[in-house]
Amino acid sequence: MSKHDLIVRVAGEGGEGIISSGDFIAAACARAGLEVYTFKTFPAEIKGGYAMYQIRVSGDQIFNQGDTFDVFCAFNGEAYELNKHLLRPGTAFVYDGPGGDFEPEIPEGVHAYPIPMTKTAKELGSIRAKNMVALGALSQLFDIPAETLREVLTNKFKRKGDDVVKINLDAFDKGMELAAAQTKSDDWRVASPKAERDDVIIISGNDAVGLGALLGGLDFFSAYPITPATEVAKYVSKHLPKRGGTLIQAEDEIASIAQVLGASYAGKRSMTATSGPGLALMSEMLGMAHMSETPALVVDVQRGGPSTGLPTKHEQSDLFLAIHGSHGDAPRIVLAVENVKDCIDMTVDALNLSEQYQSPVILLSDGSLAFSTQTVPYPNPDNYTVVQRKRWDGEGEYHRYARTEDNISPMADPGTPGAMHIATGLEHGESGTPNYSPENHEGMHAKRFDKIQPVAETYKPVEVDGEGEADVGIIAWGSTIGVVREAIQRLRDAGHKVKGFYPKLLWPMPVEQYEAFAATCGKVLVPEVNYQGQLSHFIRAETSIRPIPYTICGGLPFTPAMIVAKVEEIL
Amino acid sequence: MSKHDLIVRVAGEGGEGIISSGDFIAAACARAGLEVYTFKTFPAEIKGGYAMYQIRVSGDQIFNQGDTFDVFCAFNGEAYELNKHLLRPGTAFVYDGPGGDFEPEIPEGVHAYPIPMTKTAKELGSIRAKNMVALGALSQLFDIPAETLREVLTNKFKRKGDDVVKINLDAFDKGMELAAAQTKSDDWRVASPKAERDDVIIISGNDAVGLGALLGGLDFFSAYPITPATEVAKYVSKHLPKRGGTLIQAEDEIASIAQVLGASYAGKRSMTATSGPGLALMSEMLGMAHMSETPALVVDVQRGGPSTGLPTKHEQSDLFLAIHGSHGDAPRIVLAVENVKDCIDMTVDALNLSEQYQSPVILLSDGSLAFSTQTVPYPNPDNYTVVQRKRWDGEGEYHRYARTEDNISPMADPGTPGAMHIATGLEHGESGTPNYSPENHEGMHAKRFDKIQPVAETYKPVEVDGEGEADVGIIAWGSTIGVVREAIQRLRDAGHKVKGFYPKLLWPMPVEQYEAFAATCGKVLVPEVNYQGQLSHFIRAETSIRPIPYTICGGLPFTPAMIVAKVEEIL
Amino acid sequence: MSAVVEPVKKPALKASDYKSEVKPVWCPGCGHFGVLAGIYRALAELGVDPTQLVNISGIGCSSRTPYFVQSYKMHTLHGRAGPVATGTQLARPDLTVLVTGGDGDGFSIGGGHMPHLARKNVNMSYVMMDNRIYGLTKGQVSPTSRREMKAYTTPYGGVDNPMNPVLYMLTYGATFVGQAFAGNPKMCAELIKGALSHRGFAFVNILSQCPSFNKIDTVPYFRELVKEVPEDHDMTDVDQAMHIVNLAEREDKVPVGLLYKAERPTLDDEMANLVRRVNGHPDYDLRKIIDQSRP
Amino acid sequence: MSAVVEPVKKPALKASDYKSEVKPVWCPGCGHFGVLAGIYRALAELGVDPTQLVNISGIGCSSRTPYFVQSYKMHTLHGRAGPVATGTQLARPDLTVLVTGGDGDGFSIGGGHMPHLARKNVNMSYVMMDNRIYGLTKGQVSPTSRREMKAYTTPYGGVDNPMNPVLYMLTYGATFVGQAFAGNPKMCAELIKGALSHRGFAFVNILSQCPSFNKIDTVPYFRELVKEVPEDHDMTDVDQAMHIVNLAEREDKVPVGLLYKAERPTLDDEMANLVRRVNGHPDYDLRKIIDQSRP
Numbered sequence A, B: 001m002s003k004h005d006l007i008v009r010v011a012g013e014g015g016e017g018i019i020s021s022g023d024f025i026a027a028a029c030a031r032a033g034l035e036v037y038t039f040k041t042f043p044a045e046i047k048g049g050y051a052m053y054q055i056r057v058s059g060d061q062i063f064n065q066g067d068t069f070d071v072f073c074a075f076n077g078e079a080y081e082l083n084k085h086l087l088r089p090g091t092a093f094v095y096d097g098p099g100g101d102f103e104p105e106i107p108e109g110v111h112a113y114p115i116p117m118t119k120t121a122k123e124l125g126s127i128r129a130k131n132m133v134a135l136g137a138l139s140q141l142f143d144i145p146a147e148t149l150r151e152v153l154t155n156k157f158k159r160k161g162d163d164v165v166k167i168n169l170d171a172f173d174k175g176m177e178l179a180a181a182q183t184k185s186d187d188w189r190v191a192s193p194k195a196e197r198d199d200v201i202i203i204s205g206n207d208a209v210g211l212g213a214l215l216g217g218l219d220f221f222s223a224y225p226i227t228p229a230t231e232v233a234k235y236v237s238k239h240l241p242k243r244g245g246t247l248i249q250a251e252d253e254i255a256s257i258a259q260v261l262g263a264s265y266a267g268k269r270s271m272t273a274t275s276g277p278g279l280a281l282m283s284e285m286l287g288m289a290h291m292s293e294t295p296a297l298v299v300d301v302q303r304g305g306p307s308t309g310l311p312t313k314h315e316q317s318d319l320f321l322a323i324h325g326s327h328g329d330a331p332r333i334v335l336a337v338e339n340v341k342d343c344i345d346m347t348v349d350a351l352n353l354s355e356q357y358q359s360p361v362i363l364l365s366d367g368s369l370a371f372s373t374q375t376v377p378y379p380n381p382d383n384y385t386v387v388q389r390k391r392w393d394g395e396g397e398y399h400r401y402a403r404t405e406d407n408i409s410p411m412a413d414p415g416t417p418g419a420m421h422i423a424t425g426l427e428h429g430e431s432g433t434p435n436y437s438p439e440n441h442e443g444m445h446a447k448r449f450d451k452i453q454p455v456a457e458t459y460k461p462v463e464v465d466g467e468g469e470a471d472v473g474i475i476a477w478g479s480t481i482g483v484v485r486e487a488i489q490r491l492r493d494a495g496h497k498v499k500g501f502y503p504k505l506l507w508p509m510p511v512e513q514y515e516a517f518a519a520t521c522g523k524v525l526v527p528e529v530n531y532q533g534q535l536s537h538f539i540r541a542e543t544s545i546r547p548i549p550y551t552i553c554g555g556l557p558f559t560p561a562m563i564v565a566k567v568e569e570i571l
Numbered sequence C, D: 001m002s003a004v005v006e007p008v009k010k011p012a013l014k015a016s017d018y019k020s021e022v023k024p025v026w027c028p029g030c031g032h033f034g035v036l037a038g039i040y041r042a043l044a045e046l047g048v049d050p051t052q053l054v055n056i057s058g059i060g061c062s063s064r065t066p067y068f069v070q071s072y073k074m075h076t077l078h079g080r081a082g083p084v085a086t087g088t089q090l091a092r093p094d095l096t097v098l099v100t101g102g103d104g105d106g107f108s109i110g111g112g113h114m115p116h117l118a119r120k121n122v123n124m125s126y127v128m129m130d131n132r133i134y135g136l137t138k139g140q141v142s143p144t145s146r147r148e149m150k151a152y153t154t155p156y157g158g159v160d161n162p163m164n165p166v167l168y169m170l171t172y173g174a175t176f177v178g179q180a181f182a183g184n185p186k187m188c189a190e191l192i193k194g195a196l197s198h199r200g201f202a203f204v205n206i207l208s209q210c211p212s213f214n215k216i217d218t219v220p221y222f223r224e225l226v227k228e229v230p231e232d233h234d235m236t237d238v239d240q241a242m243h244i245v246n247l248a249e250r251e252d253k254v255p256v257g258l259l260y261k262a263e264r265p266t267l268d269d270e271m272a273n274l275v276r277r278v279n280g281h282p283d284y285d286l287r288k289i290i291d292q293s294r295p
């Protein structure tokens, strides 16, 4: 962890502006050329309740939300109660007081900075400015670039009129003043600003999937709202029409995947986004996508399961369903993202793969990435290629399911003269008409399986973190990868021989690469946020590796410290 | 294969009475105290088309439909064309001629018996009696007990009036007469009748599931029609009302499984029956059954997949979906039947397991068993026990999801004073109220998994076929088991050292028993009628065994000869 | 329903006695509070025995209701309350079955089940808390949302014609159809009471504001919108009921009150008849059935 | 629909030219033959270009229709033809989209999609081949089956009230609603023609006999059953249309002919407007969107 690395947690009652103050800090730091990685938890309940926003800021790249916080800012007593056990010697603790709704007792070694947030805001005549007082104090105490923050605030509030801007800036300044009056006893500070950058954006995982869809040439999007995936549709609904594309909210998930197939048959790049319960409902239709060889992308932003489960919590437990979730033998191409940048790039990949291989593709994201905002290099549209499906060249007689070299049969959009054909869920011959003969069924099965097999070799090679021999090799997927990266860094610094293997393509499995990696490791550890160790299952089934599963399912991601501890335990 | 073993195939146009003549032969032989195992294929099309009925008759127990037929009876040219390549030296070939719609040329060594079926029936003034002429001929030629057949026919037709009986018996006698006029050159004959038995029934796989449901104390059944499972509902709809139970046809499969859960919550033993596409649609609701710990049985009569696939064909390819088919971590208890007797006994088991473990249970049957009629010992109702779910004893405070010794929490039917509670798909504490804390989620996960784990040990031990060491051990599931039994018999007779392992419980897996079996075998072969080798996948994932998969997926079951050949290949 | 029309003997319960220990998690000012009050009141006035009541829901803010009601209860899946409740009702016709849910739950993802609850005349009460929005998922259009509504995934305004819940249920053959506004708990209570005491499928649509996400269907708006069903309306005439709904729609009004009430055998009646016709009883000798499979 | 009202230039095609190489697999005497004849005829009279036609279906005997029609086609899943066709139509509004399917496919498992096809006014024609039975699965009751019917899983007779397809579609807001009997191919052709040339969601319910499994809804029965829509009926008045259907039902009749026709923006119109409002075009510079995510 870089020494310029700072983790600030702001917590209080939902509606007190916790989220917005977090966003302001994140934006200001990003502008100041720093790396930002945020992590939120929303109230489980519909309105009010406990809200938490954690911002990790660094001069160097950030891979996860960190172990715990260095600075804690409590807006109310509940926030204090829920976090006080995390206050450790050295922590800086900013809180609403005097005049707040609680009187903390300060543990040995904790640096306390009481700031009368509520009282000050009231005096300024607007309780809603409470978070601005806190923001000012935090800026003053921890060198969060004040000027940049002022800019950000001004831009944010100017739509609401000058007096709104004024009262918020006043509150901000008052906060700084109050903090300045205190003697700073800790040495936590945001890394010194770098040159302002215009080559960066800051965006959430769900928005990033939407952006990736646009960069991937999306034409058609249909979805049904579901936590934590709805923001993907929100982003797309705002921007897709600008590209002349179509978004519709369907009556349910079955209808949305059905509409996706209908649009895809008509030649359009199509997708939907959902979470576990929706993916379950799409099981039958995804089998049809496979059988009829219709391109389709489903983004599954995983949440805590099973069933309705823990809708607002983090988990990576839909891998079984994603790979095995249809009746009969009906494989899908399954990908999983590590971070927000992947949400952009791999949504483009996923759309391309669905078109190129005429296959359903499932892209797995998760509940912590969905709302995590991260700084990402500005995605230059020119750097993304949109791969078109193979289309009929008009030569000879047209057979929709023609057996070809690469098992990919050219498609033909409706309206193409001479290529009328049927797309069907029945087993069929090359022309598409039903054919139940044993030879045909076995042959067409082989066609459909052999068709997607090359993806295992051709999709970008699995990243291997480290070289040579290692005592422990860690295989991770999804957002757990970012946690493992940092853990491996720390273990190396501690002199341990460890390596990482980070597959982004989960099915078909690049078996040789798994084997090659494992061959260089004494033990293989597979940390996952699910109960059964779902990736471990597939590794055991498809490779000769006998990994050590490390599973947690408490609704929260791993921390680097947990991985480090586990590795030291098995070393 | 016992020397008293005879396989007769009757084929012709759907509607020509192929199926009924087959049923008559089967019934007559069963009455005569013989074992019967039939196998049918229906026209793929809606009406007419090719129909085939194969009857295997023996003095000894029969495990499958056999390799091919000894006697072939062709009603028309199409039947001849489709089967002539199977006529081999020694086959007896009875066909409609002269005066039929075709002129076969008879291969070297085939025993041909032309019987003017159409002509004779016309002369008798009823073309519909064509199959009776054939029946008479077959009876005469192959010693199918004529008196018993006459009884069967008389009983069958008497509802339709005496002249109908008469014309059919006349046609039958005429058939015998015509055959008697020919010189019998082969020595195929039905095993000599044993004492007439009244301790046997002859029933199809689907009816047997329905019968098992009744023996298992079924109260409530809801289903949506689907090939090849609909006959289960048909049987239950006829008989369940006699027991005061309720059957309803729902608007779709989601509604049927939902109704099952609602009835089960109300304290009733409940089930549904469907095929792959329906099971896919039930994915989400089955997750709810697991999470809310609601007993529910789903019978999946598997058909050719994926998607709409080959609805009338045989396949065993829903294992992935049955075990992994929900989002999140949501295991089910999964069983698979070998034969019609299992359809009765294991449906009872499945209902009991669902009640005892408060878990969704999936019972897998398949397309060839669905319509296969087999002789089964008369199931004495007194020999079946109906296990009740654990119910609250009224002591102390009631908590629906109380953590207990065996992780099974007593249930309470609505109406029970002092036990009002909620069944929910949200993660919950012991009382049922939502609880998203990490400790609770991990704890409840453990409860739900540990709860069903004992089934692996307590369900009847896996049958091992053979003793000591073997060069090849064969692990089979579903109706493939019956094929393997005979193959192993033949391989032994040929002096090979082979063993069989026949799991009926597929999840949770009795891992120790798998390991113990494999430890005694040089190689392990796993034949399955699916493309990916689905059981092989689970064996690799959950045990240390590295089996040799042997998969076919042509819409037909294995034959013993195929297994024998494969084993000889790998020996 | 049958089980409850004659009040139970024990000392009568007060509306507040039907409150469970769980406090509603709804936002301040949510219309669902009004519906809940109406439910408590109706249950009290009918003297329903909580242990004989099963309250079933799907997923949504409205679908949280069972947690707040003293009863046996199921919190099922989004859209599935209807069929689950059908299973419960057929399994135990002696129980009182109450479904509470939202417009999205009932008419979007659950819309395929509605016609069958009604035409089969399943003996249950369905209280629809119609706030014309998806509340729990923070504000997307529902099938009852007006075109004007700019929402989460419709930033440029809606594109669909809203559906008319009571017209749907009249068409589906519900045997009791009423509508009210949550701002009028008395009418809510009256209709819910009528529904609970009705034998057959009873549907009550209750306009319910969602101050947090539905900014156009406000309390004042609803007050303006509703229009009482004419005194002289013949509640047994479905054609007339449809006519009233159609006319109201033309003048941008929503009729409130009882629109339709009819008697028809319920699905459990039919099932009971069927069992009677075959002289069915639990200890019917299975041998008689098995014997039919003798060769 | 728009794309087809003005006949295409090429030499006009005959009805028989719309026959595909695949021969219908239906039973002799199946009513679906009559519907298919009507479809061929309507397509010919409108001069629809087969390559611009997409015929989409679910699963059922009726859903086999696309195999027999010269066109682009999808044979999808049971109940899903509607939403699949919605995707196709929105993706390519220039195409003519025709859905053909059965009563079970459309109103049982697919019933949840119907209201939304209609209220969204998706620009397609839906031809329902209503034989009041599940044919392909060999004869179970469907939502349109009469109570009298003893069928595969109802050996003691049905227990549900049948639904009324045209009343449903009027309620759902379909902008074209007609009904005919397969025994009258001329009327079938006329209505299908009207549906295909209508801009919006057009629904035609066609009573079709299933001699193999539905033994009560025979050709003679249907002939007796149908009753022409009165001459003077105002087809633009949905309330009146419902009234006619309700009256007919009371006298156990089924009205045939065109019941309702209205103009309303279609879903693709709405989508096009939306794109226009934001000046959308395929090469809109994505940077403008990405820039909004700068800190």
Ligand SMILES: Cc1ncc(C[n+]2csc(CCOP(=O)(O)OP(=O)(O)O)c2C)c(N)n1
Residues within 6 Å of the ligand: A224, A225, A226, A227, A253, A277, A278, A281, C059, C060, C061, C062, C063, C078, C101, C102, C103, C104, C105, C106, C129, C131, C133, C134, C135, C136, C137, C142
């Ligand atoms: C299968 C599935 N899809 C989507 C969701 C997400 N979801 C939960 S509630 C809801 C809609 C709630 O709206 P409504 O039923 O009107 O209830 P309200 O919150 O407005 O009272 C949705 C889409 C889900 N839980 N399950």
Ligand SMILES: Cc1ncc(C[n+]2csc(CCOP(=O)(O)OP(=O)(O)O)c2C)c(N)n1
Residues within 6 Å of the ligand: B224, B225, B226, B227, B253, B277, B278, B281, D059, D060, D061, D062, D063, D078, D101, D102, D103, D104, D105, D106, D129, D131, D133, D134, D135, D136, D137, D142
């Ligand atoms: C998910 C699913 N459930 C059930 C079936 C079985 N199935 C096929 S067609 C059909 C009903 C056909 O009836 P209908 O739609 O009226 O068409 P018809 O054959 O009468 O023309 C059913 C239940 C299926 N194919 N898929």
Ligand code: SF4
Residues within 6 Å of the ligand: A046, A047, C025, C026, C027, C029, C030, C031, C032, C061, C062, C131, C135, C136, C209, C210, C211, C212, C213
């Ligand atoms: S979001 Fe709307 S519906 Fe949900 S509780 Fe709040 S106000 Fe009520």
Ligand code: SF4
Residues within 6 Å of the ligand: B046, B047, D025, D026, D027, D029, D030, D031, D032, D061, D062, D131, D135, D136, D209, D210, D211, D212, D213
């Ligand atoms: S089963 Fe009925 S609907 Fe199907 S083809 Fe035969 S007659 Fe027509």
Ligand SMILES: [Mg+2]
Residues within 6 Å of the ligand: C060, C102, C103, C104, C129, C130, C131, C132, C133, C134, C135, C142
């Ligand atoms: Mg709502």
Ligand SMILES: [Mg+2]
Residues within 6 Å of the ligand: D060, D102, D103, D104, D129, D130, D131, D132, D133, D134, D135, D142
């Ligand atoms: Mg039909």
